[in-house]
Amino acid sequence: MRIQYGFLCMFLAIAPSAYALETGSPPVLAPLEQQAQAAHLSAQFLTRFHYKPVPLDDALSARIMNRFIKSLDPDRVLFLKADIDKFMADSAKIDDAINREDLQIPFTIFNVYEQRVVDRMNYARSLLKQGFDFSVQEDYSLLRDKEPWPQSEAESNELWRKRVKSDWLRLKLAGKADAAIRDTLDKRYENSLERAYKYKSDDVFQSFMDAYTTSVDPHTDYFGATASAEFDISMKLSLVGIGAVLQERDDYTTIRELVPGGPAQLSGKLAVGDRITGVGQGENGAIKEVVGTRLDEIVQMIRGAKDSIVRLDILPADAGPDGKHRLISLVRDKISLEKQAAQKTIxxxxxxxxxxxxxxxxxxxxxxxxxxxxxxxxxxxxxxxxxxxxxxxxxxxxxxxxxxxxxxxxxxxxxxxxxxxxxxxxxxxxxxxxxxxxxxxxxxxxxxxxxxxxxxxxxxxxxxxxxxxxxxxxxxxxxxxxxxxxxxxxxGTVQTVVNLDQVAHNIKPKFGELKLTVAQFFxxxxxxxxxxxxxxxxxxxxxxxxxxxxxxxxxxxxxxxxxxxxxxxxxxxxxxxxxxxxxxxxxxxxxxxxxxxxxxxxxxxxxxxxxxxxxxxxxxxxxxxxxxxxxxxxxxxxxxxxxxxxxxxxxxxxxxxxxxxxxxxxxxxxxxxxxxxxxxxxxxxxxxxxxxxx
Missing domain, CATH: 3.90.226.10 (2-enoyl-CoA Hydratase; Chain A, domain 1)
Structure with missing residues (x-):
């Protein structure tokens, strides 16, 4: 186990930007064997070693189900009432499913969620082809977290008509012309639509485990491999990479900021606004195109061992889509995150x-x-x-x-x-x-x-x-x-982090880490x-x-x-x-x-x-x-x-x-x-x- 610490943090899911739309339905995601094993091992720890153990029973199952659904559709604008009724029929079965290492229930729900996103975004985009009458008296509900779920597709369509109308009106009031509004919103909904094609089983599992752990208590968490790495970085204020803050913009991974003293800034080869279109490992590794790839995946490709080489295919900030690229090589180094450190002023x-x-x-x-x-x-x-x-x-x-x-x-x-x-x-x-x-x-x-x-x-x-x-x-x-x-x-609670792979004596990491409440401070x-x-x-x-x-x-x-x-x-x-x-x-x-x-x-x-x-x-x-x-x-x-x-x-x-x-x-x-x-x-x-x- 690691040293105990008091900790409060929210790990937000990365929302990737758009790439060329894939045809057909979004991918059907299925749980991995190691994920079901990790969930079962986590349950054993939570029911035995938590500060206030909560039994994994039907009552907790219902809370997990409600939290998982809420995490996917907090405003109740995607699922239909029939979807919810079907999901809740299994709400008392999650405990048994975890114990027998079966995660089909949350993955089935997530696959429906993906399809609903596709359906709603396609409908939202279709509405942009028509105009809206802003002279009629209509209201749009901003807070829908306690509203009833739409009973039918027609009711959902009406809800989304108002939502799109609200988005259009905001831009209209800001002085945007109709053509610009249509382009902006079409791109916005397309980005959300395409996101449904990028989800992976790790995303489903992380969301499900978030729902499980926070149903036990608000500050118990599960860290998958990515979340665990980010937590470690946040605690030691350092990582090994090139020293660039990246952001997804218009299908590209874009340089948002250069860390002073980092390899990227010292090289003089990168500038804010430059776009990364490919990444290669070592002096001779093949360049892999990354346009449309998820930001978290690109980040993992760019990070690596100290003193190793990473090669980047760069489309300069001032170049058009068909502009001339340049290939640069950078030596990875330890990057200190000074912006997150203690600072003084007078x-x-x-x-x-x-x-x-x-x-x-x-x-x-x-x-x-x-x-x-x-x-x-x-x-x-x-x-x-x-x-x-x-x-x-x-x-x-x-x-x-x-x-x-x-x-x-x-x-x-x-x-x-x-x-x-x-x-x-x-x-x-x-x-x-x-x-x-x-x-x-x-x-x-x-x-x-x-x-x-x-x-x-x-x-x-x-x-x-x-x-x-x-x-x-x-x-x-x-x-x-x-x-x-x-x-x-x-x-007022204290958590400790348990490395589940160490507990299971895994040679390679695959189970992740569990942060569970073990004490209360006074x-x-x-x-x-x-x-x-x-x-x-x-x-x-x-x-x-x-x-x-x-x-x-x-x-x-x-x-x-x-x-x-x-x-x-x-x-x-x-x-x-x-x-x-x-x-x-x-x-x-x-x-x-x-x-x-x-x-x-x-x-x-x-x-x-x-x-x-x-x-x-x-x-x-x-x-x-x-x-x-x-x-x-x-x-x-x-x-x-x-x-x-x-x-x-x-x-x-x-x-x-x-x-x-x-x-x-x-x-x-x-x-x-x-x-x-x-x-x-x-x-x-x-x-x-x-x-x-x-």
């Missing part, structure tokens, strides 16, 4: 005539190179080690306080959360763990002296989970610093972050919808509970400062136009989110657009990262690459209203701790 906060320097450490994840650490590498990469180096630099910069930004940090290594806490608290208990048998262990850090003893702040949001919550909770319980933001996710004060998360000392508005995002949104989350407090001694009294920090914060944001505009934008965003239906009447929609434009025009424009502006009706891969990059750059350069206010709160903390009065 913000200057003015307060009257005084200016305070606040060091901000942004930590996207609690990463740790498990393998390097296990091998005894003294220089292994980890979050706490990187932060320790940044703290040394911030000391040299003479900052007045350190703000740790954990927004959207979903967790990672449990040991890293403990070590990071030690950098600010020093030696002492950090978190308590209770295993399946009820035994409680106190996990402590042994750093004799904190690396930073000055004012501390922690910025969290709904996306701060697991290891982030351990750190924030410990800082709060020790009174070491002020917690700022919105209530965190509420994940704060040193005895409480838990489970369900409730960490409640900030100073609240800031948030963008997320707590009804649909967070531990409390899961129907099978573990309940909140508590244990005895650990033997710890708070080393600060931040609570005494909270009333003054709150009053200063309230007074500041009241007169801060940027903050008030941000609050207004969030309100508008939430109002849009709560809309369950949208009008398909052009006059009504244009009136809504006019009102929105007037609202935005009546105030000074700022880019606060909340997108409430005009809708261009396009999906990401339908814009030009330059337009996509420009949007990404604008978001990156947006004024971070919440970060600026959190820095101001920490500056207040530094002032009050220095004896400042107003």
């Amino acid at each position: 913000l200057s906060v003015k307060d009257g005539d005084a200016t305070r320097k606040i060091g901000v450490i942004t930590l996207p994840a609690f990463y740790e190179d498990f393998e390097a650490r296990r091998k005894g590498d003294k220089d292994y990469r980890s979050a706490s080690r990187d932060v320790a180096k940044l703290l040394v630099e911030l000391k040299q910069d003479n900052v007045d306080g350190v703000l740790v930004d954990l927004r959207n940090n979903g967790g990672g290594s449990l040991s890293e959360a403990i070590d990071l806490t030690g950098l600010f608290v020093g030696k002492g208990p950090v978190v308590q763990q209770r295993d399946a048998g009820g035994k409680v262990n106190v996990e402590s850090d042994d750093l004799p002296v904190p690396a930073w003893t000055g004012p501390v702040g922690v910025l969290i949001n709904r996306g701060s989970a697991s290891a982030s919550e351990i750190f924030a909770a410990a800082i709060q319980d020790y009174g070491r610093g002020v917690i700022i933001g919105e209530p965190s996710f509420g994940k 704060r040193v004060n005895g409480g838990t972050t489970q369900l409730r998360g960490v409640t900030p000392d100073i609240s800031l508005p948030g963008l997320s919808d707590p009804k649909s995002f967070g531990e409390a949104s899961y129907d099978n989350a573990l309940p909140w509970t508590q244990v005895k407090p650990a033997n710890y001694a708070p080393d600060g009294d931040i609570k005494a400062l909270l009333p003054q920090l709150q009053s200063r914060h309230d007074a500041r944001i009241k007169n801060d136009p940027d903050f008030q505009r941000f609050v207004e934008d969030i309100g508008e965003l939430k109002a849009q989110r709560e809309k369950k239906v949208i009008s398909l009447n052009e006059t009504e929609r244009r009136s809504e657009m006019t009102a929105q434009a007037k609202r935005l025009k009546s105030r000074e424009q700022i880019n606060d990262g909340v997108d409430t502006g005009e809708d261009d009706g396009l999906q990401a891969n339908e814009r030009s690459l330059s337009a996509d990059i420009a949007i990404e750059k604008a978001r990156k350069n947006a004024k971070d209203v919440l970060l600026n206010e959190a820095a101001a709160i920490l500056a207040d903390e530094a002032d009050l701790q220095a004896g400042g009065q107003r």
Whole structure:
């Protein structure tokens, strides 16, 4: 088994772009013997070693069935009621099927799903040949996850007529001409149609195992070979490849970004927008054409052993489809994913005539190179080690306080959360763990002296989970610093990763890995972050919808509970400062136009989110657009990262690459209203701790 860790992550299925449409029905997919064996072995682990074992019985079978169907058709726009009735007739048979290593049920459902996608996309494309009347009063339901399944093909056709009409109207309102709208939507639906021809048995199995594991608990997962490799990369922040971010666009695998210092960037042979049309291995390996090949497959072809050669057939960014290609050779090397590592910035906060320097450490994840650490590498990469180096630099910069930004940090290594806490608290208990048998262990850090003893702040949001919550909770319980933001996710469980191939003594990997919940963690004060998360000392508005995002949104989350407090001694009294920090914060944001505009934008965003239906009447929609434009025009424009502006009706891969990059750059350069206010709160903390009065 691997080292235990707290982890929250969502592995999204890759959605490949289009290629030349194959004729006939989509391929009929069938389970592999090794997949059925992996499912059975996973079931044995889940029923014996999970923190709260859930028996694989008829009741769990029904939950697995419902989750699997929902993962395929969450908006209930593909399957018919007759399909669902047929599927549910087998809902109590999944447990028996797993035990006898038979996965025919989920594969049969998926094959119907493929056919429904083909049927619906062909129908959607046929609608583009006619026009739409936007003067009639019609509505389209945006939220269909709880709506009845279509009873007939005619009812499904009516649903899709409105859906296509809605897509058309969005583009029309954005100023697109009918011919351009028709081309855009035809390409969009064709891409979805062609995707049905690219699915493989691994995709079906991964989706089914996702449904099974998350039916046991929200944070138990199955990793197939691809998902396992991506998890390893995310934890050690490195891989061996050429250092290029790839994206599928218009049938081609396109260079989206070059990693600084990577082979691709150093060679000078590749540019953003270049398209990869073929890949060859070694100096003389045959070039395999990859136009239309799935992105994940191309990525695996380009990655490889360090110092090995990969050859790429490139169609330059400025060349037409029949343009001249060039063949390049690159030597694979270790690529460090620095964008996902801890980073520091310094913000200057003015307060009257005084200016305070606040060091901000942004930590996207609690990463740790498990393998390097296990091998005894003294220089292994980890979050706490990187932060320790940044703290040394911030000391040299003479900052007045350190703000740790954990927004959207979903967790990672449990040991890293403990070590990071030690950098600010020093030696002492950090978190308590209770295993399946009820035994409680106190996990402590042994750093004799904190690396930073000055004012501390922690910025969290709904996306701060697991290891982030351990750190924030410990800082709060020790009174070491002020917690700022919105209530965190509420994940209070610990997982471990089991390599199923090692368990089965397989010589070659074929079973994948199982991440299962084995313990629950508790704060040193005895409480838990489970369900409730960490409640900030100073609240800031948030963008997320707590009804649909967070531990409390899961129907099978573990309940909140508590244990005895650990033997710890708070080393600060931040609570005494909270009333003054709150009053200063309230007074500041009241007169801060940027903050008030941000609050207004969030309100508008939430109002849009709560809309369950949208009008398909052009006059009504244009009136809504006019009102929105007037609202935005009546105030000074700022880019606060909340997108409430005009809708261009396009999906990401339908814009030009330059337009996509420009949007990404604008978001990156947006004024971070919440970060600026959190820095101001920490500056207040530094002032009050220095004896400042107003």
